[in-house]
Amino acid sequence: MKQFTITLLLLGCLAVSMATTVTGKVVGVMDGDTIEILSNRQTYRIRLDGIDCPEKNQAFGTVAKQVTSQLCFGMTVKAKVTDKDRYGRFVARVILPSGGELNATLIKNGYAWHYKQYSKDSYYASLETSARIERRGLWADINPIPPWEYRRGVTSKKAVSPITGLYMASVNSRVFHKPSCEQAKRIKAANRRWFQTRVDAVKQGYKACKYCKP
Numbered sequence: 001m002k003q004f005t006i007t008l009l010l011l012g013c014l015a016v017s018m019a020t021t022v023t024g025k026v027v028g029v030m031d032g033d034t035i036e037i038l039s040n041r042q043t044y045r046i047r048l049d050g051i052d053c054p055e056k057n058q059a060f061g062t063v064a065k066q067v068t069s070q071l072c073f074g075m076t077v078k079a080k081v082t083d084k085d086r087y088g089r090f091v092a093r094v095i096l097p098s099g100g101e102l103n104a105t106l107i108k109n110g111y112a113w114h115y116k117q118y119s120k121d122s123y124y125a126s127l128e129t130s131a132r133i134e135r136r137g138l139w140a141d142i143n144p145i146p147p148w149e150y151r152r153g154v155t156s157k158k159a160v161s162p163i164t165g166l167y168m169a170s171v172n173s174r175v176f177h178k179p180s181c182e183q184a185k186r187i188k189a190a191n192r193r194w195f196q197t198r199v200d201a202v203k204q205g206y207k208a209c210k211y212c213k214p
């Protein structure tokens with residue numbers, strides 16, 4: 001009897017996992033947060049859970065799509081389905097062949113926002129915080145517009161924090177500048193890091209520019 005119960009339990013788990021996981025090849029990338037998986041000759045459109053990528057016409061919208069493609073296109077992934085959205089798409093966490101998670105990777109590198117309205121995931125929240133602090137990807141922008149606001153028609157935002165008083169540094173040279181310095185302007189957006197105070201910059205091992213003397 002005991003053995004029978006265990007078998008039943010195992011079968012139960014198996015049924016649940018089969019119903020909630022789609023394993024297949026990524027055959028399409030619609031945008032940074034929506035992909036298509038081919039599994040058993042059926043195509044599934046998957047909306048990545050807990051994240052929201054910039055829209056096509058927003059800064060980093062196209063880049064986010066390219067990054068998602070580079071990370072998963074043509075690869076066999078495992079989509080752990082958490083929900084179905086109002087468009088009938090599966091909402092899922094996508095596990096890459098490396099074992100890493102696509103959703104988390106996109107937030108971590110600044111190609112997606114944590115979609116707080118639909119996700120309370122504290123890990124995603126912390127990844128976004130680090131990406132913001134490090135000014136990775138879309139966070140190079142002082143005032144990026146959340147995609148959910150952009151879709152509602154918001155196209156510009158008043159600066160929350162003025163540029164004056166901030167220090168711009170290069171993660172490559174590890175030198176910090178006044179934002180007005182010619183050298184600072186030459187730092188590529190992806191390599192920029194901002195500091196609120198001089199002390200913060202020095203503490204992180206950054207050196208002051210010889211020319212603008214910040």
Ligand SMILES: [Zn+2]
Binds near residue numbers: 184213
């Ligand atoms: Zn300088």
